[in-house]
Structures are given as C-alpha cells and as structure tokens.
Amino acid sequence: MNRNIISILIVSLQIFSAEKANAQINVNEQRIQTRIDELARFGKDSLGRNNRIAFTKGDVEARSWYMDLMKKAGLEVSIDYAGNIIGKRKGKNALLKPIAFGSHIDMVPLGGNYDGCVGSIGALELITVLNENNITTVHPLELIIFANEEGGTVGSLALAGELTSAALAQNTNSGSTIGQGIKRIGGDPDRVKEVKLNRGDLAAFLELHIEQGGILEKEKIQIGIVEGIVGIKWWEITVQGFANHAGTTPMDMRKDALLAASRLVIAVNEAANSFEGKQVATVGKISTEPGAPNVIPGIVKMILEVRDLSSEKIESVFKRIQQKSDSIARSSGTTISFQEQNVNTKPALTDKTVQDAIMRVTTKLGYSVRYMQSGAGHDAQEMALICPVGMIFIPSIGGISHSPKEFSTSADMARGATVLLNTVLTLDRELK
Amino acid sequence: MNRNIISILIVSLQIFSAEKANAQINVNEQRIQTRIDELARFGKDSLGRNNRIAFTKGDVEARSWYMDLMKKAGLEVSIDYAGNIIGKRKGKNALLKPIAFGSHIDMVPLGGNYDGCVGSIGALELITVLNENNITTVHPLELIIFANEEGGTVGSLALAGELTSAALAQNTNSGSTIGQGIKRIGGDPDRVKEVKLNRGDLAAFLELHIEQGGILEKEKIQIGIVEGIVGIKWWEITVQGFANHAGTTPMDMRKDALLAASRLVIAVNEAANSFEGKQVATVGKISTEPGAPNVIPGIVKMILEVRDLSSEKIESVFKRIQQKSDSIARSSGTTISFQEQNVNTKPALTDKTVQDAIMRVTTKLGYSVRYMQSGAGHDAQEMALICPVGMIFIPSIGGISHSPKEFSTSADMARGATVLLNTVLTLDRELK
Numbered sequence: 090m091n092r093n094i095i096s097i098l099i100v101s102l103q104i105f106s107a108e109k110a111n112a113q114i115n116v117n118e119q120r121i122q123t124r125i126d127e128l129a130r131f132g133k134d135s136l137g138r139n140n141r142i143a144f145t146k147g148d149v150e151a152r153s154w155y156m157d158l159m160k161k162a163g164l165e166v167s168i169d170y171a172g173n174i175i176g177k178r179k180g181k182n183a184l185l186k187p188i189a190f191g192s193h194i195d196m197v198p199l200g201g202n203y204d205g206c207v208g209s210i211g212a213l214e215l216i217t218v219l220n221e222n223n224i225t226t227v228h229p230l231e232l233i234i235f236a237n238e239e240g241g242t243v244g245s246l247a248l249a250g251e252l253t254s255a256a257l258a259q260n261t262n263s264g265s266t267i268g269q270g271i272k273r274i275g276g277d278p279d280r281v282k283e284v285k286l287n288r289g290d291l292a293a294f295l296e297l298h299i300e301q302g303g304i305l306e307k308e309k310i311q312i313g314i315v316e317g318i319v320g321i322k323w324w325e326i327t328v329q330g331f332a333n334h335a336g337t338t339p340m341d342m343r344k345d346a347l348l349a350a351s352r353l354v355i356a357v358n359e360a361a362n363s364f365e366g367k368q369v370a371t372v373g374k375i376s377t378e379p380g381a382p383n384v385i386p387g388i389v390k391m392i393l394e395v396r397d398l399s400s401e402k403i404e405s406v407f408k409r410i411q412q413k414s415d416s417i418a419r420s421s422g423t424t425i426s427f428q429e430q431n432v433n434t435k436p437a438l439t440d441k442t443v444q445d446a447i448m449r450v451t452t453k454l455g456y457s458v459r460y461m462q463s464g465a466g467h468d469a470q471e472m473a474l475i476c477p478v479g480m481i482f483i484p485s486i487g488g489i490s491h492s493p494k495e496f497s498t499s500a501d502m503a504r505g506a507t508v509l510l511n512t513v514l515t516l517d518r519e520l521k
Numbered sequence: 522m523n524r525n526i527i528s529i530l531i532v533s534l535q536i537f538s539a540e541k542a543n544a545q546i547n548v549n550e551q552r553i554q555t556r557i558d559e560l561a562r563f564g565k566d567s568l569g570r571n572n573r574i575a576f577t578k579g580d581v582e583a584r585s586w587y588m589d590l591m592k593k594a595g596l597e598v599s600i601d602y603a604g605n606i607i608g609k610r611k612g613k614n615a616l617l618k619p620i621a622f623g624s625h626i627d628m629v630p631l632g633g634n635y636d637g638c639v640g641s642i643g644a645l646e647l648i649t650v651l652n653e654n655n656i657t658t659v660h661p662l663e664l665i666i667f668a669n670e671e672g673g674t675v676g677s678l679a680l681a682g683e684l685t686s687a688a689l690a691q692n693t694n695s696g697s698t699i700g701q702g703i704k705r706i707g708g709d710p711d712r713v714k715e716v717k718l719n720r721g722d723l724a725a726f727l728e729l730h731i732e733q734g735g736i737l738e739k740e741k742i743q744i745g746i747v748e749g750i751v752g753i754k755w756w757e758i759t760v761q762g763f764a765n766h767a768g769t770t771p772m773d774m775r776k777d778a779l780l781a782a783s784r785l786v787i788a789v790n791e792a793a794n795s796f797e798g799k800q801v802a803t804v805g806k807i808s809t810e811p812g813a814p815n816v817i818p819g820i821v822k823m824i825l826e827v828r829d830l831s832s833e834k835i836e837s838v839f840k841r842i843q844q845k846s847d848s849i850a851r852s853s854g855t856t857i858s859f860q861e862q863n864v865n866t867k868p869a870l871t872d873k874t875v876q877d878a879i880m881r882v883t884t885k886l887g888y889s890v891r892y893m894q895s896g897a898g899h900d901a902q903e904m905a906l907i908c909p910v911g912m913i914f915i916p917s918i919g920g921i922s923h924s925p926k927e928f929s930t931s932a933d934m935a936r937g938a939t940v941l942l943n944t945v946l947t948l949d950r951e952l953k
Contacts, residue, residue, distance in 0.1 A: 302769030319768060323814055334922050335803035336751060336828050336896030337734030340793050342920065347804055348790050351783035358780050361772050371767035372779055373814045375807060382755055382805045382824035382864075384923075392814035396768050432814075464768030488774065490766050 114222045116214050116510060118503035124210045125502065127154070128194060129202040139202065139493050143195035143237035144263035144270030151194050152274060155209065155234060162216045164232060169284045171247030172236030172276035178216060180229040180517075187229040188513055188520070189476075190215065190295040193238035193468065198262055200239070201495025207483065208297040209234055211506035218510055226517040228292055235468045236274060243267055245471035250285035257281070291476040292520050293443055296469045297509045298480060299497050303488025304461060311456040311504050313482030314447045318463040318470040319369075319396040320436035322403050322429070326353065326372075326414075330423040332379055332387025343385050347377055349421035350389035356413035357393060360406050367462050368397035368406055393427070398436045398462050437470040440477030443512075446519065447479055450511040456504055465490070481508050546654045548646050548942060550935035556642045557934065559586070560626060561634040571634065571925050575627035575669035576695035576702030583626050584706060587641065587666060594648045596664060601716045603679030604668030604708035610648060612661040612949075619661040620948055621908075622647065622727040622941060625670035625900065630694055632671070633927025639915065640729040641666055643938035650942055658949040660724055667900045668706060675699055677903035682717035689713070723908040724952050725875055728901040729941045730912060731929050735920025736893060743888040743936050745914030746879045750895040750902040751801075751828040752868035754835050757860040758785065758804075758846075762853070764811055764819025775817050779809055781853035782821035788845035789825060792838050799894050800829035800838055825859070830868045830894050869902040872909030875944075878951065879911055882943040888936055897922075913940050 131154065132147020134140040141147040156174060159166045164176030177187070192208025212232045219226070236244035240261045246252040257268035257278050268278035300306075305313050330346030354372050361370035371394045377386040393410065395403045407427075414425040444460070451458040461482065469478045483505035486496040563586065564579020566572040573579040588606060591598045596608030609619070624640025644664045651658070668676030672693045678684040689700035689710050700710035732738075737745050762778030786804050793802035803826045809818040825842065827835045839859075846857040876892070883890040893914065901910045915937035918928040 300769065301766055302771070303774055304771065307774070321768065321815075333920060334733050334897060335801065335805055335826055336753065336898075337732065337922065338801070338896070338920060339734070339736065339799065340790070340801055342735050342739070345790070345803075347786055347807060351786035354779055354783035355787075358772070358777070367771065369767065369770070369772055371777075371815070371817055373767055373809065373816050373818055374812050375779060375809055377805065377807055380806050382826050383753075383803070384805050385803055386805055394767055394814050464770070465766060466768075488765065488770060490769065 114218050114224070114510065116218055116503050116506040118499050121210055121214055121502050121506060122499040124213065125202060125206055128206050128210065132196065139196060139200050140198055141194070141196045141200070142198055142262045143240050144261060144265055144273050148195050149274060152234070155194060158213055159232065162213065162220060164216060168275035170277045170280040171244050171252065171284045172271045172274040173244040173248065173284070174234040176232040178230040181225055181227045183229065185228045186290060186292040187231040188226070188292045188516055189231040189233055190509060190513060191233035191235065192296050192298060193235045195237055195239050197239045197491050199493060201490060201492055203299045203485070203495050203497045204301065204490055205238060207299050207497060207502050207505060211297040211502065211509050214506045215510045215513060226514070228517050228520065230513070231291070236276065237261065237267065237270065238468055240267065242466060242468050242471050245468035247281045247284050248286050249471040249474040251471065252281055286475045288475055293516050294469060294472040294476050294478045295443070295509060295512060296467060296480050297505045298467060298482055299485045299490065299495070300482040301465050301485055301490035303485070305482060305484035306486060306488065308459065309457070310459050311484070311501065312451045312458045312508055313461040314444050314451070314458060315439050315463045315480035315482060316444065316460050317398040317436055317438040318467055319398050320400050320403055321394065321396050321432055321434045321466070323432035324393045324407070325428040325430055326391045326393050327426050327428070328353065328389040328423050330387055330421070333385045335383045335385050338385060344422040345385050346389040346423055347386040349417050349423040349425065350375065350391060352417045352421070353414055353425065356417065357410055360409040360413065363409060364402065364406065366397065366402060368395065368402050369464060370395045370406055370410070392430070396464055398438070400436060434466065437473040439469070439473070439479050443477050443479030443516065446515045447481060447508060447512050450515055451508050454507060454511065456508070479512065481505055481512070546650050546656070546942065548650055548935050548938040550931050553642055553646055553934050553938060554931040556645065557634060557638055560638050560642065564628065571628060571632050572630055573626070573628045573632070574630055574694045575672050576693060576697055576705050580627050581706060584666070587626060590645055591664065594645065594652060596648060600707040602709045602712040603676050603684065603716045604703045604706040605676040605680065605716070606666040608664035610662040613657055613659045615661065617660045618722060618724040619663040620658070620725050620945055620952070621663040621665055621723045622945060623665035623667065624728050624730060625667045627669055627671050629671045629923050631925060633922060633924055635731045635917070635927050635929045636733065636922055637670060639731050639929060639934050639937060643729040643934065643941050646938045647942045647945060658946070660949050660952065662945070663723070668708065669693070669699065669702065670900055672699065674898060674900050674903050677900035679713045679716050680718050681903040681906040683903065684713055718907045720907055725872070725948050726901060726904040726908050726910045727875070727941060727944060728899060728912050729937045730899060730914055731917045731922065731927070732914040733897050733917055733922035735917065737914065737916035738918060738920065740891065741889070742891050743916070743933065744883045744890045744940055745893040746876050746883070746890060747871050747895045747912035747914060748876065748892050749830040749868055749870040750899055751830050752832050752835055753826065753828050753864055753866045753898065754839070755862035755864040756825045756839070757862055758823045758825055759858050759860070760785065760821040760855050762817070762819055762855040765817045767815045767817050770817060776854040777817050778821040778855055779818040781849050781855040781857065782807065782823060784849045784853070785846055785857065788849065789842055792841040792845065795841060796834065796838065798829065798834060800827065800834050801896060802827045802838055802842070824862070828896055830870070832868060866898060869905040871901070871905070871911050875909050875911030875948065878947045879913060879940060879944050882947055883940050886939060886943065888940070911944065913937055913944070
C-alpha cells in the first residue's frame, strides 16, 4: 500500500472508531450506584457515622478496595510519594502526554457519600467502559485519586509543587500530621518534592463532581460546566465597644459592640449583593465578650469570608464592607478593625478549550447544561497550575454537602460519568 | 409642773436636739476613705485581684473585720440564720419599730471596691457620727450587712421570706451551695425560714449605693434619689435558618440565621428606643451553629434582657420585639422563637415619703439632686416587701461597675453618707 492509501485507511479507521464510540459506549448506571454504596461502607465510626477522614483506617481500607478495582480494570497502579493513587492505561502514542482525570475518596468529619466519590467512581467507570468496548485511546490515560483532599488538597498541592514542609507538620482531623498521614497511606513525606509535575506534563485534567450547591437542582439542569474555582479570603473582624452594666447604662450612653457588629453583618450581605456576579460573602462565626446576658458587649469578634472567581472582585467587596464599617463605627462609638487571615486561596480558571469540549459533548448527548462557578475548593484548582483543567458538575439534591444528607441520583451520576467519558474521548481526538 | 409645761419643755428639747443635729454633725470624709481602703484589702486572689466573693475566705475575713468595727461603735452585733450581720442600737422609744439601713460587702468575681462597700461604710459612719455627737434617736436603729447580695440578694430574700429550699441547693461562685455558704458565715440553712420579717416589722429601710451607671457624673449631679429598682426579664431567642456551604450557596438561596439575628439585634435596640421612658433592652450573648467561617449559620441563640420600673412596659417592649421578629423571620426564611428564662424579677418601687425626706435633706444640704431609677438589683428591692424603702445614689466615675475600675470620690462618698445620716434623723423625727 502506498502512503495515501494508508492515510485514507487510518482516517477511515479513526472515523469508524469515533462513530463506534458515539454509537455504542454507555456507562452502567447500576454499577456506578453499587460501587458508590460499597465505598460508603468504609470509614464508619463506632457510632456508625460517616467518618472516612484522610489517613484514618477507613481511608486506608477504602483506598485498598479502590486500588483492587483499578487493578482488575487493568490499570498499572502505584502510590506516589505524596500518597496519591495513580492508575495508568497505555495509549496508542506513548509520546503524547497523558490525559488525567479523578477525584478523592476521603471525606470531612461526618461527611457524605458523594463528594469526591462520584468523581472517583465515575473515573473508574470510564476505564471499565473503555475496556468493555476495547477502546484504546491515542493518549495515555491517568486516573488519579488524590491524597487528603478535604484536609487542604494535599495530594494535588504536592503535584503542583506547592506542598510545604510547614504543611507536612500540620495536624489533621485524623490525629496525625500530614507528614505522618502520608506515610500511613504509602507515601514518603521526605520525598514529596519529587512528585512535582511541570506545566505540560499532562495533556489535560478532568474532574467530575457533585455541585455541593442547589443551583442545578433548582434550575432543573443536568450538567454544570465549571468556569472556575473561586478564590477564598478570610478576615477577622474586631468590633471594640465598651462593656457596661446592661441595667444601669441608658440606651443613649451605650457603645454596644454587638449592635455595631449586627449592622456590619447586614452591610456584609448588602456589599455582596451590590455587585453584578456570583460573589458571596459570609459571617459564619461570631462571639461576644464578656458574653453575659446582663452586660453590654464590649468586644465582638467575627470571621468574614469572601469568595469569587476574580481576586479583584473579592477586594472590591471587601473595600465596600470596610467603607460601610467606617460609618458604622462612627455612628456607634465603636472601632472596627480587619485582620487578614491565613486563608487566602487564589481563584483558578478552567480551560476554555476543555469547557468547550464538555459543552459540545453534553449538547450532543441531549443533556441540559449551564456554565457555573465552583464555590468550593477542588484538586482541579491545584491541577490548573500544571495543565488545562475542566470540571463537570451534577446536581446535589437540596444543595446539601459535607453532610450525611448529601445525595445525588444514580441517573445524574450516570449522566456525569457519560459526559466525563465522552469528553476524554473528544480531547483524545482533538488534543495534541 | 403641769402637763402643758412638760409638753412645751419636751418640744423645746426636741427642737434643740434637731437644731444641734443640723448645726454640728458631720461625717468624716477621711475616715470613710480609710475604711473603704481597708475593706478593699480583703478577698484578694492569688493573682492579687479583687475576688471577695460571698462565702469565700475573703468574705468571712471582711465580715469579721466589719463586725469588730460595729462592736467598737457600740452596736449589739449578731448574725441571723441567713448569715446577715445585724447591728442594733437602742432608741429612746423601744416600742417603735427600728429604722434600718445597710448594704453588702461581698463582690462579683473581679469586682470593684465601691459597690456595696460605700453603703456599708456609710452606715457605719452614721453610727460613729451619732456616737461622736451623743445622739440617741427615738427609734431603735439596725445596721444590716446582707449575706451574698451579688449571688442573688440571698440575705434580703431570706428576710422577705422568699429564700426557697431550691435556692439553698444552688451552686455559687464560691464553689459551695448557698446553704453551705450560709453555714460558713455563721448562719444555719436549716432555720433560714425563721428570719422572715413581717410587713411593718421595720419602720423603714435606707440604702446608700454607687449609681453603677454614668448619669449622675454626666449630668454633674451629686445625689440620685432612687424612684424604684427595675424589674428584669430574660428570654432565650432561637433563630433557625439553614446551615449550608458558604462557597456553593448563592446569596439569594441562603437562610442565614446570623443575618436574621443581626436584624433582630437592631430591632431590640429600636424597640427599647421607641417608647418614652428609661426602659433598656440588651442582647449580651450570642452564638452560632455550626460556628465555622465557611458555613452559613444554621442556628443562632441569643439572650434578650429587658428592664424597666414597670412590668407592663417590659411586656410592651417585648411585644414590639416579637412583632418585628415576625417580619424578620418571614423575609429571611427563618423561624424565630422566644423562650422565657428563670430570670424574671418584679420591679420594686421606693416609698414616696422616704423619697420626699431624702429630697428635703439633700436640698437643705445644698447638694444637686435628681430622681432616677436603679437599673441594677439591690437588697432594697427585697426589703420593699417588708417596709418603706429609700435608696441614695452617688456618682460612679465613668459609669463603671462590677469591675476593678469602679470608682467614686471620697467627697461623693461623704456627701452620700451625710444624706443617709440626715435622712435617718429626719425619718426618726417624722415616722411613728
């Protein structure tokens, strides 16, 4: 055969292969649900509650169960020095960078069975379906289960080269430090620096996840395409008034720190609502000193959190809050100060090309879809430092997350896994 | 001598005696200050802080010191079953009921050296000055130092017959129960019921006290005549919203319990200010659940306190707050409930005749004076159940009380003791 004929044959085969993919490959909804239920059995505490905290016995057992499934699916499984589980599947072209996907199986204390799990089981389903359909992608594939996502995206931080020695010494909800925990799950805290990937080491990274909010369910939309993961910034607010006897101090002689703080909580809400966009601002924690019913509060401390896809927007919201605080302080005879906290993560944008691929796949599948932001942090955020990333959201019933009440339907999980699978196949065709 | 001549002679002697009193008797400002300073030395904790809590070693030692001074002043001193110290001084007419006066020498944890002490040292000064001037009143006199005022006006409650068995079993800041504490200071908890006085057993009761507020100082007025001691009522407020992820829940899908609670704190302030009068309403204590910076508060609990001289006014203020809470709950998607607490003391009015006597005495002395209410509770409140009561206030610098920073000048203390002394002498002449 001459070169032209070979080329034509290859193109034909590729078309045939693509058509075959579009025509035949389906995820197995029942298998996804069964595996979600099996995974949920790991990490129950003595009271039968969900406590599969990273580095605990439940986490170790669930990881072992998951790695068995990876091996049965033919993946070449290893644990890197940061404790990430990596499952490799060869592609036709070993020179291409791998397309990666995955999520996490650890949970917050008293957490739910869908956060991280849907993406992890969905990634496994992807491999299983490729196997069932005898499909070999052009790119190598990598399924990654990240170490300790809920304790601060530890595994993906390490891959991005951002896991510091100080972080390794931090205590975790498991009772051990991050360093000790990494050792317990098969990593090596002394060598975590070696897992660092450079920009371009992966062709792309995709994560399927539950929304953890109520937008998709409320709008009856099946798939969310994540435009980016919001940045988060915290400030401690101190309102200093004057503690005094609540019986003997007339209303017009008070410097009530809680009254001023209450006006500020309302100002925080108004500031967040005063801009176009999806920014959120929250006061979740408040305390008064001395905190007695018969003493006018002298000091109130609160934590202010602002999140948005744009760092500038976060600063704009904060500035508006600060401006309002000036007039509140003046009119109430208090002083109000803001102290930046250590929590200060930058927003991470997903890749336009990847977003576009997800949109085409979803539309072709006939699923309803919208763009949205992720208000919660994810490993994809750190992976964005390495390669183009994309995130696929499915509805969370009631918008509930980080709770045993967290729930997504098997139909939604299947749709999410189908979008993940077809997006990987699309990128496999389109990326170089 | 015939009867008429005898009558004229007696009246002349009384006039002479009264003139002598008006002309000569002065309290000793330096002696008052010295005794205040001596009393302040009792009840320091290991860190040198003021902790003369009722029933503790410091309280016992201070009481012993005080009783020595009473004895040196010629009083017949006893401790009743409730632990009250009673110092008796005979009058010319043993058939008349005693005129009583006094205060307390126990303090709140980390308290000040003037609350209670000024009235106690002022009462002792009264006796001392009568001795120095060889004055014998017509009525018998009783100087009362009440047991455990700060822990709930325990001694005066017992005199009013209102100290229950349940109260005796309550724990106190001293570490022991009220019953155990009463035993430690020389009382007998099994016999407290026997100390009960009936209405009319005393001709009157007077208490000199620091204002504990900032009104007198602000208005540059030397003496306050207390019209009444406010009633106090507490409610626990529960705001029930919905706890959710502060990152993934858009602003318009929140049921933020703290945002609603903040509106309510402002409504409490507005309700207290929306009536004529001196009523006060305070939220001194607040907590959020779960209380994490990255979770929208699901539940807020607060304590609402309302005080006024009129029970009806307290209810009116509360009803207005409740009305506002209905609209706040509706607009925020929360529910707000109010639970009455055990703290529910009735207002106590002082006696018009006694008020009038204090006013005449103060005016004659040339001191500036105003009527006012007491926002704090006092033993006089319980004594009002037994006899006509009056209270004399002197300025608190900065309006500060229940604090080591509590302070009144020796000149103000001397003026207060002078008013107390002359009011007792006036009532002695005028009461039957």
